[in-house]
Amino acid sequence: MECQECHERKATLHFKHIINGxxxxxxxxxxxxKKKGYLSYPEEGYSLNDLLSGLFQKDGLNLSSTxxxxxxxxxxxxxxxCGRTFSEFKKAGKFGCANCYASFGAKVEPILRRVHAGNTKxxxxxxxxxxxxxxQKRLISSHKEELKQLIEEEEFEKAAVLxxxxxxxxxxxxxxxxxxxxx
Amino acid sequence: xxxxxFINEAISPWMLEDGPDKDIVMSSRVRLARNxxxxxxxxxxxxxxxxxxxxxxxxxxxxxxxxxxxxISFIPMKNLSMIEKLVLVEKHLISPHLIKxxxxxxxxxxxxxxxxxxxxxxxxxRIQVYYPGLQLRKALEEAYYLDDWLEEKADYAFDETKGYLxxxxxxxxTGMRASIMMHLPALVLTKQINRLIPAINQLGLVVRGxxxxxxxxxxxxxxxxxxxxxxxxxxxxxxxxxxxxxxxxEHERMARVYIYEQSEISLEDRVFRSYGTLKNSRIIDSKExxxxxxxxxxxxxxGIIENISENILNELMVLTQPxxxxxxxxxxxRSDERDIRRASxxxxxxxxxx
Ligand SMILES: [Zn+2]
Ligand SMILES: [Zn+2]
Numbered sequence: 290m291e292c293q294e295c296h297e298r299k300a301t302l303h304f305k306h307i308i309n310g311x312x313x314x315x316x317x318x319x320x321x322x323k324k325k326g327y328l329s330y331p332e333e334g335y336s337l338n339d340l341l342s343g344l345f346q347k348d349g350l351n352l353s354s355t356x357x358x359x360x361x362x363x364x365x366x367x368x369x370x371c372g373r374t375f376s377e378f379k380k381a382g383k384f385g386c387a388n389c390y391a392s393f394g395a396k397v398e399p400i401l402r403r404v405h406a407g408n409t410k411x412x413x414x415x416x417x418x419x420x421x422x423x424x425q426k427r428l429i430s431s432h433k434e435e436l437k438q439l440i441e442e443e444e445f446e447k448a449a450v451l452x453x454x455x456x457x458x459x460x461x462x463x464x465x466x467x468x469x470x471x472x
Numbered sequence: 473x474x475x476x477x478f479i480n481e482a483i484s485p486w487m488l489e490d491g492p493d494k495d496i497v498m499s500s501r502v503r504l505a506r507n508x509x510x511x512x513x514x515x516x517x518x519x520x521x522x523x524x525x526x527x528x529x530x531x532x533x534x535x536x537x538x539x540x541x542x543x544i545s546f547i548p549m550k551n552l553s554m555i556e557k558l559v560l561v562e563k564h565l566i567s568p569h570l571i572k573x574x575x576x577x578x579x580x581x582x583x584x585x586x587x588x589x590x591x592x593x594x595x596x597x598r599i600q601v602y603y604p605g606l607q608l609r610k611a612l613e614e615a616y617y618l619d620d621w622l623e624e625k626a627d628y629a630f631d632e633t634k635g636y637l638x639x640x641x642x643x644x645x646t647g648m649r650a651s652i653m654m655h656l657p658a659l660v661l662t663k664q665i666n667r668l669i670p671a672i673n674q675l676g677l678v679v680r681g682x683x684x685x686x687x688x689x690x691x692x693x694x695x696x697x698x699x700x701x702x703x704x705x706x707x708x709x710x711x712x713x714x715x716x717x718x719x720x721x722e723h724e725r726m727a728r729v730y731i732y733e734q735s736e737i738s739l740e741d742r743v744f745r746s747y748g749t750l751k752n753s754r755i756i757d758s759k760e761x762x763x764x765x766x767x768x769x770x771x772x773x774x775g776i777i778e779n780i781s782e783n784i785l786n787e788l789m790v791l792t793q794p795x796x797x798x799x800x801x802x803x804x805x806r807s808d809e810r811d812i813r814r815a816s817x818x819x820x821x822x823x824x825x826x
Contacts, residue, residue, distance in 0.1 A: 290666055299666070301669065301689070303669075303673045371512050382640060384640075385512060385516035385639075386511075387509055387637045401702060408704070410703055411634055411636075411644075412703060413648070413704070418620070418623050419628065
Protein backbone atom coordinates (compact mmCIF):
# COMPACT_ATOMS: atom_id res chain seq x y z
CA MET A 290 0.00 0.00 0.00
CA GLU A 291 1.36 3.42 -0.87
CA CYS A 292 1.41 6.38 1.47
CA GLN A 293 -1.75 8.44 1.13
CA GLU A 294 0.18 11.65 1.63
CA CYS A 295 3.20 11.52 -0.68
CA HIS A 296 2.06 8.62 -2.89
CA GLU A 297 5.70 7.65 -3.20
CA ARG A 298 6.83 5.56 -0.29
CA LYS A 299 5.24 2.48 1.18
CA ALA A 300 2.74 3.11 3.96
CA THR A 301 3.85 1.32 7.10
CA LEU A 302 1.77 3.12 9.69
CA HIS A 303 -1.97 3.03 9.89
CA PHE A 304 -4.00 5.47 11.91
CA LYS A 305 -7.61 5.47 12.87
CA HIS A 306 -9.29 8.77 13.54
CA ILE A 307 -12.65 9.51 14.94
CA ILE A 308 -13.72 12.91 13.73
CA ASN A 309 -17.29 14.01 14.51
CA GLY A 310 -18.19 10.42 15.18
CA UNK A 311 -16.96 9.34 11.74
CA UNK A 312 -14.16 6.84 11.65
CA UNK A 313 -11.54 7.45 9.01
CA UNK A 314 -8.42 5.48 8.32
CA UNK A 315 -5.20 6.87 7.00
CA UNK A 316 -2.07 5.00 5.97
CA UNK A 317 1.21 6.86 5.92
CA UNK A 318 4.89 6.28 5.48
CA UNK A 319 7.01 7.18 8.48
CA UNK A 320 8.35 10.32 6.84
CA UNK A 321 4.86 11.74 6.28
CA UNK A 322 3.62 10.49 9.64
CA LYS A 323 6.46 12.46 11.19
CA LYS A 324 5.64 15.55 9.16
CA LYS A 325 2.00 15.42 10.15
CA GLY A 326 2.91 15.19 13.80
CA TYR A 327 1.90 11.61 14.43
CA LEU A 328 5.36 10.74 15.62
CA SER A 329 6.78 13.16 18.11
CA TYR A 330 10.02 11.30 18.87
CA PRO A 331 10.72 9.83 15.46
CA GLU A 332 14.24 8.67 16.25
CA GLU A 333 13.16 6.48 19.13
CA GLY A 334 12.97 2.76 18.74
CA TYR A 335 9.62 2.44 20.42
CA SER A 336 7.55 5.37 19.34
CA LEU A 337 4.15 3.80 19.88
CA ASN A 338 3.37 6.02 22.85
CA ASP A 339 4.35 9.10 21.00
CA LEU A 340 2.37 8.01 18.04
CA LEU A 341 -0.74 7.64 20.15
CA SER A 342 -0.18 10.77 22.13
CA GLY A 343 0.03 12.53 18.78
CA LEU A 344 -3.41 11.15 18.08
CA PHE A 345 -5.22 12.75 20.93
CA GLN A 346 -3.06 15.81 20.79
CA LYS A 347 -4.79 16.44 17.48
CA ASP A 348 -8.20 16.11 19.05
CA GLY A 349 -7.14 18.51 21.74
CA LEU A 350 -6.23 21.09 19.13
CA ASN A 351 -9.52 20.63 17.34
CA LEU A 352 -11.40 21.11 20.55
CA SER A 353 -9.73 24.31 21.55
CA SER A 354 -10.16 25.84 18.11
CA THR A 355 -13.94 25.48 18.19
CA UNK A 356 -14.21 28.05 20.90
CA UNK A 357 -16.53 25.83 22.86
CA UNK A 358 -13.93 25.25 25.52
CA UNK A 359 -12.86 28.87 25.76
CA UNK A 360 -15.38 29.75 28.39
CA UNK A 361 -14.10 26.91 30.52
CA UNK A 362 -10.56 28.08 30.47
CA UNK A 363 -10.86 30.35 33.47
CA UNK A 364 -11.94 27.44 35.62
CA UNK A 365 -9.63 24.92 34.07
CA UNK A 366 -8.96 21.64 35.77
CA UNK A 367 -5.64 21.49 37.54
CA UNK A 368 -3.96 18.72 39.47
CA UNK A 369 -3.42 19.86 43.03
CA UNK A 370 -0.36 17.66 43.62
CA CYS A 371 1.76 18.40 40.56
CA GLY A 372 0.16 21.57 39.21
CA ARG A 373 -0.45 20.22 35.73
CA THR A 374 -3.53 21.63 34.00
CA PHE A 375 -5.77 19.56 31.78
CA SER A 376 -4.72 21.47 28.67
CA GLU A 377 -1.07 20.92 29.54
CA PHE A 378 -1.84 17.24 29.83
CA LYS A 379 -3.53 17.19 26.45
CA LYS A 380 -0.69 19.06 24.82
CA ALA A 381 2.06 16.82 26.18
CA GLY A 382 -0.02 13.64 26.30
CA LYS A 383 1.51 12.90 29.70
CA PHE A 384 0.38 13.04 33.29
CA GLY A 385 2.60 14.68 35.90
CA CYS A 386 1.85 12.45 38.87
CA ALA A 387 -0.30 9.59 40.12
CA ASN A 388 -3.01 12.01 41.28
CA CYS A 389 -3.56 13.49 37.83
CA TYR A 390 -5.98 10.66 37.02
CA ALA A 391 -8.21 11.54 39.92
CA SER A 392 -7.76 15.26 39.32
CA PHE A 393 -8.89 15.13 35.70
CA GLY A 394 -11.58 12.59 36.49
CA ALA A 395 -14.17 11.88 33.85
CA LYS A 396 -12.29 13.86 31.20
CA VAL A 397 -9.64 11.16 31.08
CA GLU A 398 -12.11 8.32 30.51
CA PRO A 399 -12.89 9.02 26.84
CA ILE A 400 -9.17 9.27 26.11
CA LEU A 401 -8.50 5.90 27.73
CA ARG A 402 -11.41 4.36 25.90
CA ARG A 403 -10.12 5.61 22.57
CA VAL A 404 -6.55 4.47 23.19
CA HIS A 405 -7.51 1.07 24.58
CA ALA A 406 -10.22 -0.11 22.21
CA GLY A 407 -13.08 0.87 24.50
CA ASN A 408 -11.62 -0.69 27.65
CA THR A 409 -11.62 1.23 30.89
CA LYS A 410 -11.02 -1.41 33.53
CA UNK A 411 -7.73 -3.03 34.48
CA UNK A 412 -7.88 -6.81 34.69
CA UNK A 413 -4.20 -7.63 34.87
CA UNK A 414 -1.53 -7.82 37.52
CA UNK A 415 -1.80 -6.39 41.02
CA UNK A 416 1.20 -5.33 43.14
CA UNK A 417 2.33 -8.35 45.13
CA UNK A 418 3.03 -6.70 48.47
CA UNK A 419 0.67 -3.72 48.62
CA UNK A 420 -2.11 -5.25 46.57
CA UNK A 421 -3.10 -8.12 48.88
CA UNK A 422 -6.42 -6.48 49.68
CA UNK A 423 -7.32 -6.10 46.00
CA UNK A 424 -6.15 -9.61 45.20
CA GLN A 425 -8.40 -10.96 47.92
CA LYS A 426 -11.27 -8.84 46.71
CA ARG A 427 -10.92 -10.29 43.21
CA LEU A 428 -10.88 -13.78 44.68
CA ILE A 429 -14.05 -13.07 46.65
CA SER A 430 -15.90 -11.77 43.62
CA SER A 431 -14.92 -14.81 41.58
CA HIS A 432 -16.16 -17.05 44.42
CA LYS A 433 -19.43 -15.14 44.38
CA GLU A 434 -19.83 -15.91 40.68
CA GLU A 435 -19.26 -19.57 41.46
CA LEU A 436 -21.78 -19.38 44.26
CA LYS A 437 -24.45 -18.03 41.92
CA GLN A 438 -23.72 -20.87 39.55
CA LEU A 439 -24.01 -23.47 42.31
CA ILE A 440 -27.34 -22.08 43.45
CA GLU A 441 -28.66 -22.15 39.90
CA GLU A 442 -27.57 -25.75 39.65
CA GLU A 443 -29.26 -26.42 43.00
CA GLU A 444 -26.02 -27.64 44.52
CA PHE A 445 -27.03 -26.27 47.89
CA GLU A 446 -24.61 -28.21 50.06
CA LYS A 447 -21.61 -27.06 48.04
CA ALA A 448 -23.06 -23.56 47.96
CA ALA A 449 -23.28 -23.43 51.74
CA VAL A 450 -19.64 -24.39 52.09
CA LEU A 451 -18.60 -21.75 49.59
CA UNK A 452 -20.79 -19.12 51.27
CA UNK A 453 -19.01 -19.72 54.58
CA UNK A 454 -15.68 -19.47 52.86
CA UNK A 455 -16.66 -16.15 51.27
CA UNK A 456 -17.76 -14.79 54.65
CA UNK A 457 -14.47 -15.75 56.18
CA UNK A 458 -12.50 -14.18 53.35
CA UNK A 459 -14.56 -11.01 53.59
CA UNK A 460 -13.92 -10.72 57.29
CA UNK A 461 -10.23 -11.32 56.82
CA UNK A 462 -10.07 -8.84 54.01
CA UNK A 463 -11.87 -6.19 56.01
CA UNK A 464 -9.03 -6.42 58.49
CA UNK A 465 -6.53 -6.31 55.62
CA UNK A 466 -8.07 -3.12 54.38
CA UNK A 467 -8.00 -1.46 57.78
CA UNK A 468 -4.41 -2.50 58.29
CA UNK A 469 -3.63 -1.14 54.83
CA UNK A 470 -5.45 2.14 55.50
CA UNK A 471 -3.51 2.72 58.68
CA UNK A 472 -0.10 2.54 57.07
CA UNK B 473 40.68 -3.00 20.80
CA UNK B 474 40.61 -6.24 18.81
CA UNK B 475 37.59 -6.97 16.66
CA UNK B 476 36.77 -10.03 18.74
CA UNK B 477 36.53 -8.13 21.99
CA PHE B 478 34.62 -5.41 20.22
CA ILE B 479 32.10 -7.91 18.90
CA ASN B 480 31.76 -9.26 22.40
CA GLU B 481 30.88 -5.78 23.49
CA ALA B 482 28.37 -5.33 20.70
CA ILE B 483 26.56 -8.58 21.33
CA SER B 484 24.80 -9.01 24.61
CA PRO B 485 25.62 -12.48 26.02
CA TRP B 486 21.97 -13.53 25.99
CA MET B 487 21.80 -13.03 22.20
CA LEU B 488 24.17 -15.95 21.66
CA GLU B 489 21.91 -18.37 23.46
CA ASP B 490 19.51 -20.54 21.58
CA GLY B 491 15.79 -19.87 21.45
CA PRO B 492 12.69 -21.22 19.69
CA ASP B 493 12.39 -20.11 16.04
CA LYS B 494 15.58 -18.14 16.36
CA ASP B 495 16.14 -18.23 12.59
CA ILE B 496 13.19 -15.84 12.25
CA VAL B 497 12.46 -14.43 15.69
CA MET B 498 15.51 -12.45 16.78
CA SER B 499 14.29 -11.56 20.25
CA SER B 500 11.35 -11.32 22.64
CA ARG B 501 11.04 -8.36 24.95
CA VAL B 502 8.71 -7.48 27.80
CA ARG B 503 8.69 -3.98 29.23
CA LEU B 504 6.83 -2.91 32.36
CA ALA B 505 6.27 0.76 33.20
CA ARG B 506 6.03 1.54 36.92
CA ASN B 507 5.86 4.63 39.11
CA UNK B 508 6.13 5.22 42.83
CA UNK B 509 2.92 6.36 44.47
CA UNK B 510 4.06 9.47 46.28
CA UNK B 511 6.62 10.98 43.90
CA UNK B 512 5.98 13.34 41.03
CA UNK B 513 6.62 11.68 37.68
CA UNK B 514 9.69 12.42 35.56
CA UNK B 515 7.28 14.07 33.11
CA UNK B 516 6.52 16.72 35.74
CA UNK B 517 10.06 18.01 35.31
CA UNK B 518 10.46 18.33 39.08
CA UNK B 519 14.22 17.92 39.57
CA UNK B 520 14.01 17.31 43.30
CA UNK B 521 11.58 14.44 42.95
CA UNK B 522 13.71 12.90 40.22
CA UNK B 523 16.85 13.07 42.33
CA UNK B 524 15.01 11.51 45.29
CA UNK B 525 13.90 8.59 43.16
CA UNK B 526 17.40 8.16 41.77
CA UNK B 527 18.96 8.13 45.24
CA UNK B 528 16.28 5.80 46.56
CA UNK B 529 17.09 3.26 43.84
CA UNK B 530 20.84 3.66 44.29
CA UNK B 531 20.55 3.13 48.04
CA UNK B 532 18.10 0.26 48.07
CA UNK B 533 18.68 -1.74 44.96
CA UNK B 534 22.37 -1.77 44.24
CA UNK B 535 24.00 -3.38 47.26
CA UNK B 536 24.57 -7.04 46.56
CA UNK B 537 21.02 -7.42 45.43
CA UNK B 538 20.98 -10.19 42.91
CA UNK B 539 18.26 -11.50 40.70
CA UNK B 540 18.12 -15.23 40.25
CA UNK B 541 20.72 -15.64 37.54
CA UNK B 542 22.42 -12.39 37.25
CA UNK B 543 24.09 -9.59 39.19
CA ILE B 544 22.85 -6.07 38.60
CA SER B 545 24.88 -2.90 38.40
CA PHE B 546 23.72 0.68 38.78
CA ILE B 547 24.92 3.03 36.06
CA PRO B 548 24.09 6.74 36.36
CA MET B 549 23.71 8.33 32.91
CA LYS B 550 25.84 11.27 34.03
CA ASN B 551 28.89 9.00 34.27
CA LEU B 552 28.74 8.00 30.61
CA SER B 553 30.13 9.73 27.55
CA MET B 554 27.79 10.55 24.68
CA ILE B 555 29.18 7.66 22.61
CA GLU B 556 28.81 5.22 25.50
CA LYS B 557 25.18 6.24 25.88
CA LEU B 558 24.60 5.85 22.15
CA VAL B 559 26.06 2.35 22.34
CA LEU B 560 23.55 1.40 25.03
CA VAL B 561 20.73 2.74 22.85
CA GLU B 562 21.93 0.76 19.85
CA LYS B 563 21.92 -2.37 21.98
CA HIS B 564 18.35 -1.45 22.97
CA LEU B 565 19.30 -1.38 26.64
CA ILE B 566 18.21 2.20 27.15
CA SER B 567 15.95 4.52 25.16
CA PRO B 568 16.90 7.73 23.37
CA HIS B 569 14.52 9.46 25.78
CA LEU B 570 16.75 8.48 28.69
CA ILE B 571 19.73 10.16 27.01
CA LYS B 572 17.79 13.34 26.41
CA UNK B 573 16.86 13.54 30.07
CA UNK B 574 19.99 12.10 31.57
CA UNK B 575 20.67 14.47 34.48
CA UNK B 576 18.79 12.38 37.01
CA UNK B 577 18.58 9.14 35.08
CA UNK B 578 20.25 5.78 35.50
CA UNK B 579 20.02 2.21 34.36
CA UNK B 580 20.22 -0.97 36.41
CA UNK B 581 21.86 -3.42 34.08
CA UNK B 582 22.34 -7.15 34.51
CA UNK B 583 25.67 -8.75 33.58
CA UNK B 584 24.04 -10.80 30.82
CA UNK B 585 22.40 -7.58 29.60
CA UNK B 586 19.20 -9.54 29.50
CA UNK B 587 17.46 -7.21 31.91
CA UNK B 588 17.72 -3.48 32.17
CA UNK B 589 15.74 -1.19 34.43
CA UNK B 590 15.67 2.42 33.35
CA UNK B 591 15.28 4.90 36.19
CA UNK B 592 13.54 8.21 35.49
CA UNK B 593 12.71 7.62 31.90
CA UNK B 594 9.17 8.77 31.15
CA UNK B 595 8.12 6.72 34.18
CA UNK B 596 10.12 6.22 37.36
CA UNK B 597 10.88 2.65 36.35
CA ARG B 598 10.96 0.87 33.03
CA ILE B 599 11.73 -2.81 33.51
CA GLN B 600 12.92 -4.52 30.33
CA VAL B 601 13.63 -8.20 29.85
CA TYR B 602 14.94 -9.82 26.67
CA TYR B 603 15.00 -13.44 25.59
CA PRO B 604 16.40 -14.93 22.40
CA GLY B 605 13.85 -16.36 19.98
CA LEU B 606 10.16 -16.58 20.75
CA GLN B 607 10.02 -16.72 24.56
CA LEU B 608 7.65 -13.98 25.67
CA ARG B 609 6.30 -15.97 28.61
CA LYS B 610 9.76 -16.44 30.07
CA ALA B 611 10.47 -12.76 29.61
CA LEU B 612 7.20 -11.95 31.36
CA GLU B 613 8.02 -14.21 34.31
CA GLU B 614 11.44 -12.64 34.73
CA ALA B 615 9.89 -9.16 34.51
CA TYR B 616 7.40 -10.14 37.24
CA TYR B 617 10.26 -11.27 39.42
CA LEU B 618 11.98 -7.91 39.08
CA ASP B 619 8.66 -6.12 39.51
CA ASP B 620 8.07 -7.82 42.87
CA TRP B 621 11.65 -7.16 43.93
CA LEU B 622 11.28 -3.45 43.21
CA GLU B 623 7.88 -3.21 44.89
CA GLU B 624 9.18 -4.69 48.15
CA LYS B 625 10.47 -1.39 49.44
CA ALA B 626 8.07 1.20 48.05
CA ASP B 627 4.44 1.52 47.03
CA TYR B 628 3.63 1.73 43.35
CA ALA B 629 1.17 4.17 41.85
CA PHE B 630 -1.67 1.70 41.37
CA ASP B 631 -5.41 2.02 41.13
CA GLU B 632 -7.85 -0.81 41.50
CA THR B 633 -9.75 -0.05 38.29
CA LYS B 634 -7.08 1.74 36.23
CA GLY B 635 -4.17 -0.52 37.14
CA TYR B 636 -0.62 0.78 37.09
CA LEU B 637 -0.75 4.54 36.73
CA UNK B 638 1.76 5.47 34.07
CA UNK B 639 2.75 8.91 32.89
CA UNK B 640 1.32 8.23 29.45
CA UNK B 641 -2.30 7.08 29.06
CA UNK B 642 -1.18 4.66 26.35
CA UNK B 643 0.55 2.51 28.98
CA UNK B 644 -2.04 2.60 31.74
CA UNK B 645 -3.39 -0.68 33.07
CA THR B 646 -0.75 -3.36 32.79
CA GLY B 647 1.98 -0.87 31.87
CA MET B 648 3.22 -3.67 29.69
CA ARG B 649 4.57 -3.58 26.18
CA ALA B 650 5.49 -6.99 24.79
CA SER B 651 7.41 -6.97 21.55
CA ILE B 652 8.98 -9.34 19.12
CA MET B 653 11.78 -8.56 16.70
CA MET B 654 11.56 -10.61 13.51
CA HIS B 655 13.57 -11.05 10.34
CA LEU B 656 11.09 -11.45 7.48
CA PRO B 657 13.01 -11.27 4.21
CA ALA B 658 10.87 -13.74 2.26
CA LEU B 659 7.61 -12.03 3.19
CA VAL B 660 9.10 -8.76 1.97
CA LEU B 661 10.48 -10.33 -1.21
CA THR B 662 7.12 -11.86 -2.08
CA LYS B 663 5.36 -8.65 -1.02
CA GLN B 664 3.09 -10.65 1.27
CA ILE B 665 4.09 -8.39 4.13
CA ASN B 666 2.01 -5.58 2.61
CA ARG B 667 -1.12 -7.63 3.06
CA LEU B 668 -0.16 -8.92 6.47
CA ILE B 669 0.65 -5.65 8.20
CA PRO B 670 -2.84 -4.11 7.90
CA ALA B 671 -4.36 -7.40 9.04
CA ILE B 672 -2.13 -7.44 12.11
CA ASN B 673 -2.98 -3.80 12.84
CA GLN B 674 -6.64 -4.74 12.84
CA LEU B 675 -5.92 -7.07 15.74
CA GLY B 676 -4.68 -4.28 17.96
CA LEU B 677 -1.01 -4.96 17.34
CA VAL B 678 1.53 -2.57 15.93
CA VAL B 679 4.12 -3.45 13.30
CA ARG B 680 7.05 -1.25 12.53
CA GLY B 681 10.60 -1.30 11.29
CA UNK B 682 13.14 -0.71 13.99
CA UNK B 683 16.29 0.25 12.13
CA UNK B 684 16.60 3.27 9.92
CA UNK B 685 14.39 6.31 9.63
CA UNK B 686 12.83 5.67 6.26
CA UNK B 687 9.48 4.16 5.46
CA UNK B 688 10.74 0.62 5.09
CA UNK B 689 11.86 -1.82 7.75
CA UNK B 690 15.58 -1.65 7.21
CA UNK B 691 17.23 -5.04 6.95
CA UNK B 692 13.75 -6.60 6.76
CA UNK B 693 13.60 -6.47 10.54
CA UNK B 694 10.20 -5.79 12.02
CA UNK B 695 8.97 -5.19 15.52
CA UNK B 696 5.52 -6.36 16.51
CA UNK B 697 4.00 -5.24 19.78
CA UNK B 698 0.74 -4.85 21.63
CA UNK B 699 -1.06 -1.54 21.42
CA UNK B 700 -3.62 -2.00 24.18
CA UNK B 701 -2.57 -2.13 27.83
CA UNK B 702 -5.92 -1.67 29.56
CA UNK B 703 -8.69 -4.25 29.90
CA UNK B 704 -6.62 -7.30 29.01
CA UNK B 705 -4.40 -9.29 31.31
CA UNK B 706 -0.67 -9.54 30.65
CA UNK B 707 -1.02 -13.24 29.95
CA UNK B 708 -3.77 -12.67 27.38
CA UNK B 709 -1.77 -9.97 25.65
CA UNK B 710 1.27 -12.21 25.46
CA UNK B 711 -0.78 -15.14 24.24
CA UNK B 712 -2.42 -13.10 21.46
CA UNK B 713 0.90 -11.69 20.37
CA UNK B 714 2.54 -15.11 20.37
CA UNK B 715 -0.18 -16.64 18.26
CA UNK B 716 0.20 -13.92 15.62
CA UNK B 717 3.95 -14.28 15.67
CA UNK B 718 3.63 -18.04 15.25
CA UNK B 719 1.51 -17.47 12.16
CA UNK B 720 4.01 -14.99 10.78
CA UNK B 721 6.83 -17.48 11.35
CA GLU B 722 4.86 -20.06 9.43
CA HIS B 723 4.15 -17.67 6.56
CA GLU B 724 7.79 -16.64 6.43
CA ARG B 725 8.92 -20.27 6.28
CA MET B 726 6.49 -21.04 3.48
CA ALA B 727 7.57 -17.95 1.58
CA ARG B 728 11.21 -19.02 1.93
CA VAL B 729 10.43 -22.43 0.47
CA TYR B 730 8.43 -20.76 -2.28
CA ILE B 731 11.14 -18.37 -3.43
CA TYR B 732 13.73 -21.13 -3.20
CA GLU B 733 11.66 -23.48 -5.35
CA GLN B 734 10.51 -20.74 -7.69
CA SER B 735 13.99 -19.80 -8.72
CA GLU B 736 16.89 -21.25 -6.85
CA ILE B 737 19.39 -19.59 -9.14
CA SER B 738 18.05 -16.07 -8.73
CA LEU B 739 17.91 -16.48 -4.98
CA GLU B 740 21.50 -17.71 -4.98
CA ASP B 741 22.43 -14.78 -7.18
CA ARG B 742 20.87 -12.34 -4.74
CA VAL B 743 22.58 -13.91 -1.75
CA PHE B 744 26.02 -14.18 -3.32
CA ARG B 745 25.90 -10.64 -4.74
CA SER B 746 25.17 -9.34 -1.28
CA TYR B 747 27.94 -11.49 0.16
CA GLY B 748 30.28 -10.12 -2.47
CA THR B 749 29.32 -6.55 -1.70
CA LEU B 750 29.87 -7.03 2.00
CA LYS B 751 33.20 -8.77 1.45
CA ASN B 752 34.57 -6.24 -1.01
CA SER B 753 33.08 -2.80 -0.58
CA ARG B 754 35.24 0.03 0.71
CA ILE B 755 32.38 2.46 1.32
CA ILE B 756 28.92 1.32 2.37
CA ASP B 757 26.03 3.26 3.86
CA SER B 758 23.81 1.77 6.55
CA LYS B 759 20.89 1.20 4.19
CA GLU B 760 22.84 -0.86 1.67
CA UNK B 761 24.60 -2.69 4.47
CA UNK B 762 21.26 -3.63 6.06
CA UNK B 763 19.91 -5.03 2.79
CA UNK B 764 23.05 -7.08 2.14
CA UNK B 765 23.24 -8.35 5.73
CA UNK B 766 19.62 -9.47 5.52
CA UNK B 767 20.27 -11.33 2.26
CA UNK B 768 23.36 -12.95 3.72
CA UNK B 769 21.45 -14.15 6.76
CA UNK B 770 18.73 -15.56 4.51
CA UNK B 771 21.43 -17.39 2.56
CA UNK B 772 22.81 -18.85 5.79
CA UNK B 773 19.33 -19.91 6.94
CA UNK B 774 18.66 -21.65 3.62
CA GLY B 775 22.03 -23.39 3.55
CA ILE B 776 23.23 -21.48 0.48
CA ILE B 777 26.12 -20.09 2.48
CA GLU B 778 28.04 -22.14 4.99
CA ASN B 779 30.71 -21.47 7.58
CA ILE B 780 29.30 -18.15 8.72
CA SER B 781 27.61 -17.83 12.09
CA GLU B 782 23.88 -17.25 11.97
CA ASN B 783 24.46 -14.53 14.56
CA ILE B 784 25.85 -12.39 11.76
CA LEU B 785 22.57 -10.49 11.40
CA ASN B 786 22.33 -9.49 15.07
CA GLU B 787 26.04 -8.76 15.22
CA LEU B 788 26.39 -6.66 12.11
CA MET B 789 23.14 -4.75 12.61
CA VAL B 790 24.51 -3.51 15.93
CA LEU B 791 28.16 -3.18 14.90
CA THR B 792 27.38 -0.99 11.91
CA GLN B 793 25.28 1.55 13.83
CA PRO B 794 26.78 5.05 14.18
CA UNK B 795 27.43 4.78 17.94
CA UNK B 796 29.32 1.54 17.65
CA UNK B 797 31.39 2.65 14.68
CA UNK B 798 32.48 5.70 16.66
CA UNK B 799 33.07 3.63 19.75
CA UNK B 800 35.34 1.32 17.75
CA UNK B 801 37.13 4.24 16.12
CA UNK B 802 37.34 5.83 19.56
CA UNK B 803 36.40 9.22 18.12
CA UNK B 804 33.51 11.08 16.56
CA UNK B 805 33.07 10.33 12.86
CA ARG B 806 31.31 12.20 10.08
CA SER B 807 28.80 10.22 8.09
CA ASP B 808 31.15 9.72 5.10
CA GLU B 809 33.85 8.54 7.50
CA ARG B 810 31.38 6.15 9.05
CA ASP B 811 30.58 4.64 5.64
CA ILE B 812 34.26 3.81 5.18
CA ARG B 813 34.60 2.48 8.69
CA ARG B 814 31.41 0.42 8.27
CA ALA B 815 32.75 -1.24 5.11
CA SER B 816 36.00 -2.12 6.80
CA UNK B 817 34.44 -3.52 9.96
CA UNK B 818 32.14 -5.73 7.88
CA UNK B 819 35.08 -7.04 5.83
CA UNK B 820 37.03 -7.76 8.99
CA UNK B 821 34.09 -9.54 10.55
CA UNK B 822 33.56 -11.75 7.52
CA UNK B 823 37.22 -12.68 7.49
CA UNK B 824 36.93 -13.98 11.03
CA UNK B 825 34.74 -16.86 9.76
CA UNK B 826 33.01 -18.70 12.53
ZN1 LIG C 1 4.48 9.46 2.53
ZN1 LIG D 1 -0.72 15.49 38.92
